[in-house]
Structure formats: structure tokens, C-alpha cells
Amino acid sequence: MKKIECIVHPSKLEAIRDSIGQFGFKGMTLTNVLGCGLQKGRTEIYRGYTITNNFFIKTKIELVVRNELVDYVVDVIIKEAQTGEIGDGIIFVSDIESAVRICSGVCGNIAI
Template sequence: MKKIDAFIRPEKLEEIKAHLQELHLNGLSVSQVMGFGKQKGWKEYVRGTEIDYNFLPKVKLEIVAADEQVENIVSKICEVAYTGSVGDGKIFVSEVLDAVRIRTREKGMDAIK
């Protein structure tokens, strides 16, 4: 099992969700987050004072999937999230050692199906 953390532009969320539903995912978590990378944010002047907004709104998708699904999921997110501009986002893939469904105590892949 792998965990996919994808940080994307907020305006791409609905389109990405629609495409990911075609892949029959077992689940998806979405969080609104703030951060920066190369994009760095922006500066504004308010009443003559410079204000540095160095955190930008992003959406974080969290998906736990079977190893064989990961490449398709990552490819689909990249395809839909791409604009060609700085700030398109990042995807991190990490190993999941185990999963447990609390209600039934199922473990591993049975817990995420």
C-alpha cells in the first residue's frame, strides 16, 4: 500500500475529483492548506505598509491505494493539475505499513476496500 499526498491549486479540485472517480478509488481526503514553494507568495501595500503574503492557499489530497494503482493515480493528477506555471503543485508517495478499519478490525488492503 502507498499513500499519495498531492498539493494542488484549489481551482483544480473539482476537475481532479471527477477524473479520480473514474479510477474507482477506495477513498479520498481533502484538506485546505497554506504553503509556498518556488511561487513564494506576493506582496501588497496596505495604507502605505508593505505586507508579505508568503503562504498561498492550496488543497491537499490524501489517498491510500494499492501499489498497482499508484502510477495511474499520480499520472491522472499530473495530467489534470498541469497549467505549466509555477505553483501547479507537488505529489509525494510514501509507503504505508498497515491500515486498520476500526469498526471491523480488518487490516491491510481489506481495511481500505
């Protein structure tokens, strides 16, 4: 099993969810986050004061998938989230040793 974590524009969330959902993925965890990266930040003037904003609102999506589906899910996320601009986001893939469904005690791939 692999855990896929991606940080994307909030406006891309629905398209990603719908594209992944067409192939049976039902569960994901979403978190609204603030972050900075290659975008650097922007300077604004608010009521006469110069304000530098280094953090941007993003959505973090977390899902766990079987090993053979990782490339497919990553490709779908890239297809739906990519605009070609800096700040499109990032995807992390990491190993998951085990999963246990709390309500039934089911373990492994069946649990996800």
C-alpha cells in the same frame, strides 16, 4: 500500499476528484493548507502599507492506494492539476505498512 499526498490549487480539486472517482476511488482526505515553495510570494500595498505574502492557499489531498495503482493515480493528478506554471503543486508517495478499518477490523488492501 502507498500513500499519495499532493498539494494543489483548490480550483483543481473537483477535476482531480472526478477523474480519480471514475475508476472506483471513493475515499480521500482533504485539508485546506497555506504554503510556500518556488512561487516565492508577492508584495501588495494595502491601505498604504506594503505587505509581503509568502504563503498561498492550497488544498492537500491524501489517499492510500494499492501498489499497482500508484502510477495511474499520480498520472491522473498531474494531468488534472498541471498548468505549466510555478505553484501547480507537488506530489509525495510513501509506503504504508498496514491499514485497519476500525468498524470491521478488516486489514490490508481490503481495508482501503
